[in-house]
Amino acid sequence: SIDERVNKYMWFGTTKVFDRFHFIFEDTPAGMVWAHIYPYSDEGSTFIVEMAPGTWRELGLDATEHESFPPGVSDELALARCQELFAGHLDGHPLVGNNSKWLVFPTIKCERWHHGNVVLMGDAIHTAHYSVGSGTKLAMEDAISLAGHLARGGPIEEAFAAYEADRRPAVDSLQRAAKASLEWFEGADRYRHMEPEQFAFSLLTRSQRVTYDNLRLRDPGYMEAVDRWYAASDHGCPVEVGPEVPPMFHPFQLRDLVLENRIVVSPMDQYSAGEDGVPNEWHLVHLGSRAVGGAGLVMTEMVCVTPQGRISPGDTGMWSDEQEVAWKRIVDFVHTHTKAKIGLQLGHSGRKGSTKRMWEGDTDPLDEGNWEIIAPSPIPYRPDSQVPREMTRRDMDEVRDAFVAAAERGKRAGFDLLELHYAHGYLMSSFLTPLANRRTDGYGGSLENRMRYPLEVVDAVRDVWDGPLSVRISATDWVPGGFDGDDAVALARALKEHGVDIVDVSTGQTSIDARPEYGRLYQTPFSDRIRHEVGIPTMTVGGVSSIDDVHNILVAGRADLCLLARPHLVDPYWTLNAAIDLGYTGHHFPKQYLSGLNARRRPQEPIPPDVFRR
Template identity: 55%
Template sequence: MKIVCVGGGPAGLYFSILAKRSDAEHEVVVLERNRPGDTYGFGVVFSDATLEELAAADRESYEAITRSFHHWDDIDIHYRGERLTSTGHGFSGLSRATLLQILETRARALGVELRHGVEVEAEEPYAGADLILAADGVNSRLRARYADAFGPRVDARPNRFVWLGTTKPFSAFTFHFRETEHGLWRVHAYQYRPAAPGSEAISTFIVETTEDTWRAAGMDSASEPETVRFLERMFAEELGPHRLVGNRSLWRGFPTVRNRSWRRGNIVLVGDAAHSAHFSIGSGTRLAMIDAISLHESLVAHDFEIAPALEAYETARRPEVESVQRAAQASLEWFEGTERFMETEPIQFAFNLITRSLRITHSNLALRDPEFTARVDRWFAERAAAAAGTSSAASGAAPPPLLAPLRVRELELKNRVVVSAMCQYSAEDGTPDDWHLVNLGSRAIGGAGLVMSEMTDVSREGRISLGCTGMYARAHVGAWKRIVDFVHRHSDAGIGMQLGHAGRKASTRLSWEGDNEPLQDDGWPIMAASPVPWFEHSPVPREMTRTDMDQVTGQFRRAAEMSEEAGFDLLEIHFAHGYLLASFVSPLTNLREDEYGGDVDGRMRFPLAVLAAVRSVWPPEKPVSVRISAVDWAEGGMTADGAVEVAHRLKAAGVDIIDVSAGQTVPWQKPVYGRQYQTPFSDRIRHEVGIATMAVGNISSFMDVNTILAAGRADLCCLARAHLWDPYWTRHAAYASGAPIPWPPQYSTLDGYTPKFEWGY
């Protein structure tokens, strides 16, 4: 078989080694545009786990790599005059030039033909090949030539960075944050070559900043020597007697590469040609070399039949790569927005940085570095106790963050876990029944700090479906009070009422009969900010008049008074998910040309009037929260920037907590799902607006809850499906964390009982 690798970087070279090693009869050619030894960049990073994968794939190259690398376990974070160190991370740095030399030497020894200085401008260099690897990097010409097949998307990020070297020997993966008159500068530094007789240690020194800061400092017009001199002056204290050196060190924005497909006939994309991951998680070279391993394994498994092998390769490899890219995206966005964290306490800042990509969690860090994690827990517990006006334990291990109290106005929650509002579609004319008592009561006994009612509608015509609960009839007060009294009598949980009006999503079937599908019979007229139906076949809502607005405002006010009569501890108003008030907030559903449409102030005018009416009758000692859709996941809709504007207005209106959800505004939304996929919106609002937030969205494990809270990404974590699966989720999380919650008297025989199985979280 003839194999041509276009590109002599880590992906192309490593695949050529594996292919030739598995069958010496393969004709393997590597075409590289650069001359021998002519490479850019300084160091590359491998985790200990990656090195194990390389050892299994090709022992000889692995041993050559390990003879040349510099290994470390620590992360050092220099912030506000402090150095915070976390250990147990296990990384190795290696010169990129050395890595390429090792791989080239190994490839030649196996009989791979290496051709340097070859620009692949036409098809002749690989004509007749059975398999062609497009391994020619981020700016792949082969990918560009067949763009229709590959469907590339390259997103240039806003921050600017420059990749430099220095002889400063860093003992850990090191981060510096330096604030100047121009703005904030970030440094990512690590040693990749140890000192040896006759040679100094060498480290990578990456400087990153926002485009505004970069321009304000004049770096947009700086040459490489000018950049080096400027940064040497700025980081003179950090560098000491050591100098910075450049190697094609030009300021640029990081290009995030994705492709619709990785294959076209016998051509396959690997490495940066297929995907890229931000340097802050150090995975670019790892991704390239694991691509090579995975591709080779697929070819062997399919006896080198190209079509099925390439399909199997992409099917197996793409989910792994996309997982890494999600982590890299979270990491790069953290560094793009570091300014918002610069007022946080050093220990929280460090924890936030370490866990930024979601690859390291509170539980994982506790295994790597138990002392650092215990310090985080102690800090969080003491801060929470002080804010709640209580005292924390003077000695012993602190409880995990999810068990810390939270005080909001006069409401004190025993922990930070919230049972999210979940519609049950089981009420009769709005009246909750035994199902609602058991549903909410069991989760309160299960240990949650706060349980939320489902979206409860302020009028009969405001219901989503015939099965939705309401707070518009006298019978509703007593039915809800029965549930509230049970929660207060038999648990330590607080209970919140979520009030809403379905608007254009009203008069639909029960969810299991057709989600958001209109009723075929017994439907009722619906209204919204503008006459925009949900589906094309849905009823068109009438545009609300001033009279309608006055009526709905009165309904919310009355429902708030009834909620207080029922004894609820917290009131939440639903501004999200395309319902009535949300239809005013989103530009996708608010097309009005009067004072209730247009810019954010116009679109918020009616929702804020409703909020003011509710706050006027709700007791001042009890908190009010608002649920918002931070983004609509659709072009022209709400964005994260817009969510911050909305949050500022809610804070000014007296809202205590913002429950940060997303989407469900239009059916053509394209959410970017993933673990904790909505938490970044909560994080941003909390820090930029300075208001307490609830995070929601694919949060299911106690390690994630502890991580979100300890990092300061939210004050409360809302769990929905996790609480449906396990009403006792919070008790189980507390037990697994070593801080069990006391059982109610009825279960007192369980005190001190040690289960004989793992909880499985």
């Protein structure tokens, strides 16, 4: 595949010798223009000029767009203009053209690396954006690996296959890093408002391979300055903190709600209620233990607003008095015995309802006892899923009113924050994505129409809930032609206008055709974009697992809160353990557990899995 990206760039040389890799950013009325610069000899440097396509056009650099330059001939108009833009950094030295023309970067990936007696290496099978500077390294490592496998003898096809198996994991990893770096530069204009300290940190950590901890090892003095800046900056912290406080332990305020730290236990369905939807001892212990474990905010699973809106027979609800009383018991425990706050996530399963519990078959239809499901359009989630009934206006009114009633119950139960679940292919998410919404009335078609009903529900809930309000969204369907990052920005902007305080940014799970690009912090770029382009606080989730991950996200301004899901399943005390790991004593620790502060379990070498099978 060849993915041609959008930014315009041009290669030059210069007789000025830069002593190391430099990035220079020039702000113009048309947008930022920047240069990637590195020395190639004692007599000169490579000088790559890059900018967004809109900036390129506004600066008049598209004047030669349709000209055809012979091989070896450079675009002299562009050369002169770029030299003018960066004159303040060239100290009188010229830019030197060498077949210099405007290009867009192609990200190349190959499904197969060899065929018959033909084998490919380097840029022929994989490209990595020049901002990570690894193209030549990749090609050389390919050659070394291929030569080694050929030298061992044997059938040539086996050598080629071994070469590909050896190199592909490393190539895939570096291409993911290069893509993250490339996309940072594609969105560089959104960071124009940043203070220099945060801009520099965001730039340095853009690929996720250089991190907060890694920079501390490389340059402790620099990171001490970053910590001082972060402590003094305006980042939603309602109290004065010193640079000795790790970023994850800075409090955060939404309306009148103050969280003790930036760690959130992500909503995770437990599928452990009875048919009545009443939360039980499992939910009390599950949520209570994670609140005791030090997280600033603990979120419930998706609590369903109607019996019809359940995912499975094991889902909890908030449509009855009995459910409200049971939830209040859990809320009271969290408030009485911990410093955590607790949030209620409300949702309706839509076309993903009437299915088995996750461990019985994720999204599999029930064998018996199915109930009618509803959706914006009669499109099943899977080919073998139940076909939902298309919602009428009466259905929409009833579901809206059910959200309102559940929000009122949540308020009486004492929840600190309310979140509406508009992600992962459930009812509201299905209205938003064109993959599931094929309506021909005012609630289908354009994005504006598809947002209309979800925003009606936000408005109705906002009328009865005066506390912090969050909405979880899927920022992309991961399907061509589906809901995408541009749509997510438009949705977040609308949510802000309708009184939402923070956006919980997830992705996918809206279509079985999705092809997510999994990896560490793989959803964080969507949070980053929404936070800066819309100007609304965000939560990020997905592939966040370490203290370093959290600090990287917070200091770079990619999110305000970090949600950890699976890490909290195996370690309810993740936040308390993080405080111990950091040697930070300023965080609340349950007095009942103080004697365990110095009793961490010792490292254990992994035991071969077959030992206990003997």
